[in-house]
Amino acid sequence: MATIxxxxxxxxxxxxxxxxxxxxxxxxxxxxxxxxxxxxxxSVSRKTQNMIAEVNRLTAVNEALAVEVAALSNYDRIVALAxxxxxxxxxxxxxxxxxxx
Numbered sequence: 001m002a003t004i005x006x007x008x009x010x011x012x013x014x015x016x017x018x019x020x021x022x023x024x025x026x027x028x029x030x031x032x033x034x035x036x037x038x039x040x041x042x043s044v045s046r047k048t049q050n051m052i053a054e055v056n057r058l059t060a061v062n063e064a065l066a067v068e069v070a071a072l073s074n075y076d077r078i079v080a081l082a083x084x085x086x087x088x089x090x091x092x093x094x095x096x097x098x099x100x101x
Contacts, residue, residue: 071077079089
């Protein structure tokens with residue numbers, strides 16, 4: 001009877017196939033990262049524009065409040081309110097304080 005020889009095939013990796021798999025993975029990763037970064041950049045740009053608009057709005061509000069404070073702290077207005085309440089100005093009790101003292 002004849003003996004049957006089993007031939008073992010040595011499995012060799014196909015370099016071209018492996019390189020194509022790596023290339024496909026790199027291409028998919030590149031496209032995914034590119035889309036993610038573009039969307040992230042758009043959201044950051046939108047947030048920046050919103051913050052600039054908010055800063056401009058708050059600056060306008062602060063300027064309006066500064067004008068209102070200047071109008072309310074007018075000397076003539078304060079004297080008129082004090083005299084309406086029955087208070088009088090005694091020059092001996094007046095003390096002038098400069099900024100920074």
